[in-house]
Amino acid sequence: MPKFLSCLPTKRDLSDESLLAENGNTKVIKGCTFCDVSVEKGFGVIHEDDGLIAFHDRTPRATIHLLIIPRLHEVSSVRQLTKAHLPLVRSMINVAHSLVPESPPPKMGFHIPPFSSVPHLHLHVFSGEHTFIGKLKYPITGNRRQSEKGLGWFVTAEQVEHTLQNGRTVGLGRGSS
Numbered sequence: 001m002p003k004f005l006s007c008l009p010t011k012r013d014l015s016d017e018s019l020l021a022e023n024g025n026t027k028v029i030k031g032c033t034f035c036d037v038s039v040e041k042g043f044g045v046i047h048e049d050d051g052l053i054a055f056h057d058r059t060p061r062a063t064i065h066l067l068i069i070p071r072l073h074e075v076s077s078v079r080q081l082t083k084a085h086l087p088l089v090r091s092m093i094n095v096a097h098s099l100v101p102e103s104p105p106p107k108m109g110f111h112i113p114p115f116s117s118v119p120h121l122h123l124h125v126f127s128g129e130h131t132f133i134g135k136l137k138y139p140i141t142g143n144r145r146q147s148e149k150g151l152g153w154f155v156t157a158e159q160v161e162h163t164l165q166n167g168r169t170v171g172l173g174r175g176s177s
């Protein structure tokens with residue numbers, strides 16, 4: 001994939017599921033960048049609770065560019081989300097709203113594999129103006145109601161919520177599968 005599509009370009013590709021290690025209830029992928037997020041590791045962590053961690057993207061593509069992740073490696077991407085994950089998705093959205101100004105309205109969404117650089121579910125949150133590359137990398141498309149995703153590799157949090165609510169899953173095509 002083109003280098004600019006990678007949100008953390010220096011990191012290795014960790015898609016090998018065999019790296020999965022289970023520690024009691026704690027699902028951690030050995031070597032997964034996002035299973036190991038902490039201030040000590042150099043992340044700009046601004047929120048932590050039992051379930052979620054929020055931190056500044058290392059390569060901001062807007063005035064404020066945050067990533068919100070589940071602490072545990074529950075799913076690697078938006079494609080694996082089902083209706084059962086709606087509470088998780090909603091908690092990610094709620095944390096996002098608590099961390100950025102309400103005006104102008106923040107934009108938020110997920111990459112769709114194969115256009116996903118770190119295979120640990122992460123919500124991108126943008127506040128303020130996108131940079132030039134940010135506009136290319138996180139294009140927001142959709143149908144007239146904006147509740148169904150358009151063609152593309154980026155899906156908004158609202159589109160994901162709507163899709164899961166209807167018992168479907170998110171894919172690269174228009175709408176969902």
Ligand SMILES: [Zn+2]
Nearest residue numbers: 007111117118
């Ligand atoms: Zn990303």
Ligand SMILES: [Zn+2]
Nearest residue numbers: 032035073120
């Ligand atoms: Zn992980």
